[in-house]
Amino acid sequence: MVTLKSSLAFLVLAFALFLCFIMSTGDGSYDYFQFVQQWPPATCSLSRTPCYKPRPPQIFTIHGLWPSNYSNPKRPSNCRGSLFDSRKVYPQLRLNLKISWPNVKSGNDTEFWESEWNKHGRCSEQTLNQMQYFERSDEMWNSYNITEILKKAQIVPNATRTWKYSDILSPIKAATNTTPILRCKPDPAQSKSQPSQPKSPQKPQLLHEVVFCYDYHAKKQIDCNRTGCLNKDISFQ
Ligand SMILES: *[C@@H]1O[C@H](CO)[C@@H](O)[C@H](O)[C@H]1NC(C)=O
Ligand SMILES: *[C@@H]1O[C@H](CO)[C@@H](O)[C@H](O)[C@H]1NC(C)=O
Numbered sequence: 001m002v003t004l005k006s007s008l009a010f011l012v013l014a015f016a017l018f019l020c021f022i023m024s025t026g027d028g029s030y031d032y033f034q035f036v037q038q039w040p041p042a043t044c045s046l047s048r049t050p051c052y053k054p055r056p057p058q059i060f061t062i063h064g065l066w067p068s069n070y071s072n073p074k075r076p077s078n079c080r081g082s083l084f085d086s087r088k089v090y091p092q093l094r095l096n097l098k099i100s101w102p103n104v105k106s107g108n109d110t111e112f113w114e115s116e117w118n119k120h121g122r123c124s125e126q127t128l129n130q131m132q133y134f135e136r137s138d139e140m141w142n143s144y145n146i147t148e149i150l151k152k153a154q155i156v157p158n159a160t161r162t163w164k165y166s167d168i169l170s171p172i173k174a175a176t177n178t179t180p181i182l183r184c185k186p187d188p189a190q191s192k193s194q195p196s197q198p199k200s201p202q203k204p205q206l207l208h209e210v211v212f213c214y215d216y217h218a219k220k221q222i223d224c225n226r227t228g229c230l231n232k233d234i235s236f237q
């Protein structure tokens with residue numbers, strides 16, 4: 001009788017834990033995708049360890065394709081779903097991704113693809129399987145050349161001048177017919193060169209990433225409805 005009771009209690013407990021697990025991982029729970037491209041020179045100057053190449057690519061490259069939740073910007077991540085399998089990145093796709101999605105920090109591209117798939121891609125596996133996830137990301141990268149769009153608007157790397165958020169937003173918005181998000185980071189060089197100065201609101205921030213938003217099916221580009229960067233000057237270098 002004692003064993004029957006305790007095994008029943010065990011079953012109930014196991015079932016409750018199982019329900020918790022299902023609810024906490026929540027596959028399929030995302031609203032839209034964020035397609036994040038980074039400016040490699042900024043990635044490298046922000047990196048704690050130096051990049052493997054002294055001169056990183058001077059074009060925007062992929063950081064990741066992130067299934068996202070409108071009310072919970074950090075979610076979802078690290079869902080259940082299959083772990084990265086490098087065989088799904090077939091030779092031609094690999095060649096493409098080596099250009100569009102390089103690991104500018106360590107040079108090990110596979111390691112970067114693996115971490116992005118495991119953290120983000122798995123959360124939308126019901127929409128894009130692993131092969132489709134990487135194919136679609138490469139297509140998104142090819143759909144608009146941000147570096148070219150900015151160049152045509154005379155926005156080219158320059159250590160001595162700054163821009164406003166809207167200066168950089170406008171040409172991208174005009175070219176894509178949708179609103180992206182610009183993401184900035186505090187400039188590490190600035191805070192080091194003037195250690196004694198109090199935090200000044202005039203200190204520019206570094207343009208690091210440009211985000212495009214896509215619908216649930218990752219087919220249609222849509223307006224992003226958040227903004228990034230702080231309300232101060234942006235440096236692009
Ligand atoms: C987004 O996150 C909120 C809060 O965590 C959650 O309640 C909601 O179900 C999520 N939305 C979707 C579509 O997953
Ligand atoms: C690159 O990363 C992959 C995936 O993490 C790993 O299996 C491989 O050994 C790494 N290659 C090198 C040369 O370090």
Ligand SMILES: *[C@@H]1O[C@H](CO)[C@@H](O)[C@H](O)[C@H]1NC(C)=O
Pocket residue numbers: 059145147148151
């Ligand atoms: C994007 O534009 C930049 C700047 O004009 C150019 O160097 C680069 O080759 C272009 N990339 C692609 C894939 O067309």
Ligand SMILES: *[C@@H]1O[C@H](CO)[C@@H](O)[C@H](O)[C@H]1NC(C)=O
Pocket residue numbers: 156158159160161
């Ligand atoms: C950088 O910006 C400064 C100030 O606007 C300008 O005088 C200079 O020509 C620019 N340099 C390059 C390389 O575009």
Ligand SMILES: *[C@@H]1O[C@H](CO)[C@@H](O)[C@H](O)[C@H]1NC(C)=O
Pocket residue numbers: 070225226
């Ligand atoms: C962004 O748009 C979505 C979908 O229309 C909406 O649910 C959400 O509340 C909006 N968020 C903000 C910050 O406007």
